[in-house]
Amino acid sequence: MHPHHHTMRELFDQLGLSSSPQERQRFIEAHRPLPPGQRLAAAPFWSAAQAEFLQQSQAEDSDWTILIDTLSVQLRRSGRA
Template identity: 40%
Template sequence: MTLIPGETQPGFTELFAQLGLPNDEASIAQFIRQHAPLADDVLLHEAPFWSPQQAQMLKEEIRLDDDWAIVVDQLNAALRGKPRLEKI
């Protein structure tokens, strides 16, 4: 997913929408609480709670290393219990 020029950096709200998950702040926080901590030896896209389509999307965004990779990395850190510097 490439951003259209002039669009702002996507955040968790937009990522969760792209993943087909509830994307309000409370639902995102609940998802992270429910699935964290993700073991260090499990790649984000290999976590058992993703559908095949969700896993593929996450893997592809990291591979592309575009604007979406930043928020995928932030989700990865959040699921591993690492503190974030930004608000969800």
């Protein structure tokens, strides 16, 4: 069985966030940069359900992990992603 390759749009949908390219960019710009050492799932802007999904997905090394890591990198950058 091959893992499903999700898109960033699907990740935002899964998190219950607006998923258009413009809305994803607005979200990233509104919440970055994350402080050094801040775990993505522990960031204060997530709901409990969102944080649990992020934490569990990474703990299980699910097929969402690459996208979650990509989002984490984007939220740690300053300036445009």
